[in-house]
Amino acid sequence: MGRKKLEMKLIEDKSSRQVTFSKRRNGLIKKARELSVLCDVQIGVIVFSNSGKLYEFCSTGSFAKFLKDYQRHLELEATSMEGAKHKKMYQVDYSSFKSYAELLKVVETQLEGPNSKQLSLVDILELENQFTATLTQVRAKKRFLQTELMLDFLKALKKKEIMLKEENALLEREVEEMKNGVDMERRLRNHPYLHLVNSPRQATLSLLH
Amino acid sequence: MGRKKLEMKLIEDKSSRQVTFSKRRNGLIKKARELSVLCDVQIGVIVFSNSGKLYEFCSTGSFAKFLKDYQRHLELEATSMEGAKHKKMYQVDYSSFKSYAELLKVVETQLEGPNSKQLSLVDILELENQFTATLTQVRAKKRFLQTELMLDFLKALKKKEIMLKEENALLEREVEEMKNGVDMERRLRNHPYLHLVNSPRQATLSLLH
DNA sequence: CCTGCTATTTATAAGGC
DNA sequence: TGCCTTATAAATAGCAG
Numbered sequence: 001m002g003r004k005k006l007e008m009k010l011i012e013d014k015s016s017r018q019v020t021f022s023k024r025r026n027g028l029i030k031k032a033r034e035l036s037v038l039c040d041v042q043i044g045v046i047v048f049s050n051s052g053k054l055y056e057f058c059s060t061g062s063f064a065k066f067l068k069d070y071q072r073h074l075e076l077e078a079t080s081m082e083g084a085k086h087k088k089m090y091q092v093d094y095s096s097f098k099s100y101a102e103l104l105k106v107v108e109t110q111l112e113g114p115n116s117k118q119l120s121l122v123d124i125l126e127l128e129n130q131f132t133a134t135l136t137q138v139r140a141k142k143r144f145l146q147t148e149l150m151l152d153f154l155k156a157l158k159k160k161e162i163m164l165k166e167e168n169a170l171l172e173r174e175v176e177e178m179k180n181g182v183d184m185e186r187r188l189r190n191h192p193y194l195h196l197v198n199s200p201r202q203a204t205l206s207l208l209h
Numbered sequence: 210m211g212r213k214k215l216e217m218k219l220i221e222d223k224s225s226r227q228v229t230f231s232k233r234r235n236g237l238i239k240k241a242r243e244l245s246v247l248c249d250v251q252i253g254v255i256v257f258s259n260s261g262k263l264y265e266f267c268s269t270g271s272f273a274k275f276l277k278d279y280q281r282h283l284e285l286e287a288t289s290m291e292g293a294k295h296k297k298m299y300q301v302d303y304s305s306f307k308s309y310a311e312l313l314k315v316v317e318t319q320l321e322g323p324n325s326k327q328l329s330l331v332d333i334l335e336l337e338n339q340f341t342a343t344l345t346q347v348r349a350k351k352r353f354l355q356t357e358l359m360l361d362f363l364k365a366l367k368k369k370e371i372m373l374k375e376e377n378a379l380l381e382r383e384v385e386e387m388k389n390g391v392d393m394e395r396r397l398r399n400h401p402y403l404h405l406v407n408s409p410r411q412a413t414l415s416l417l418h
Numbered sequence: 419c420c421t422g423c424t425a426t427t428t429a430t431a432a433g434g435c
Numbered sequence: 436t437g438c439c440t441t442a443t444a445a446a447t448a449g450c451a452g
Contacts, residue, residue, distance in 0.1 A: 001427035002448030011247050018419075020448075021248040027446060028244055031237050031429095032254070038220050039230040039258070045241070046253045210444035211431025229431080231436080236429060240446095421452085428446070435439080 021049065029057040230258065238266040 011017035036043045036059035045057040220226035234256055245252045245268035254266040
């Protein structure tokens with residue numbers, strides 16, 4: 001939409017890139033605002049140029065409020081999809097998240113501000129407690145995942161073991177047949193797994209690797 | 210831009226509001242993508258309808274990465290507008306918050322889902338690291354606040370000490386005058402701080418409490 | 419770098435399936 | 436909800452100042 005159709009790639013000319021950035025950035029934010037008004041939805045847009053400038057739009061006016069709703073959304077999402085047994089046990093407590101954000105905000109404000117240092121300290125202590133608690137939860141989850149990984153690994157090993165046993169049985173049968181005077185040379189050449197090995201024993205070992 | 214010009218207010222008809230939401234949401238995200246490509250900038254867009262659905266776009270593909278850059282940006286901003294000394298040193302890192310939420314979401318999703326347990330573990334490890342890091346920051350802040358409180362307390366004590374010294378000097382002068390035969394009874398009755406005490410020594414002690 | 423101007427391209431409202 | 440089509444409103448590329 002302009003004098004010429006633009007290719008969808010980086011605009012080489014630095015000057016016109018800057019102009020386009022400015023125009024389209026405004027356009028984007030305008031669109032976001034319109035959408036939020038027309039359809040009564042919450043929208044947040046963050047743009048930052050690699051030259052370091054930041055532009056943001058938020059339908060609620062305050063980005064903090066927006067993120068609070070975002071968090072609430074995540075909480076609901078998390079709650080609605082619970083139901084499995086142990087999964088719930090190791091679920092990180094989303095709801096405390098919101099209070100982290102809030103506490104941090106409060107604490108930051110009070111640290112910057114000139115007054116009420118005692119309240120600030122109380123908040124920070126609570127904050128520390130909450131972080132410690134969540135860290136504990138996170139670590140529980142970590143252990144859970146690690147255990148699960150290990151179990152999967154063991155399962156895989158068992159499977160491999162079974163495969164190897166079958167393979168050995170097959171090979172043993174072949175050896176038996178060899179003893180009965182069958183042409184060993186031709187059998188080895190046509191074997192699906194043993195083109196480059198010479199003995200049943202080595203073939204087994206190579207599968208282990 | 211359509212058959213009719215729309216007023217910039219909530220679309221009353223629920224059905225056409227939904228249609229408009231869908232169309233414009235896609236349009237917005239398309240615009241965001243185009244802008245990010247044409248001008249090589251990072252963009253994040255979060256839309257969530259009041260009916261609870263979430264739509265997001267992020268130029269980097271991963272919202273976590275985006276927020277990391279956002280965080281870096283905020284840090285730089287904070288650094289550039291420093292001026293207050295210690296504040297910077299003990300500033301809690303807000304921006305990492307959002308990535309906590311993001312990471313949590315990722316981890317939660319992957320824990321619930323049937324696949325890629327390894328990725329999940331990586332995420333959880335990163336999560337642990339981040340929590341540990343922030344906990345460190347929070348504790349630094351706590352120490353800072355505690356130190357500051359202590360300094361304030363000491364300052365208050367010093368002030369009191371000075372007041373006491375002045376008071377003592379005043380009292381000593383009065384004692385001197387007493388020795389010179391002035392009416393001690395009346396002086397004590399009219400003294401601003403000593404209505405209920407009998408001697409200069411006791412008056413000093415009561416101020417210490 | 420911004421502001422304005424216009425020729426063009428895009429986005430999209432309305433309507434139907 | 437998703438996808439068409441079409442008429443029309445908006446956005447904007449290139450350029451001038």
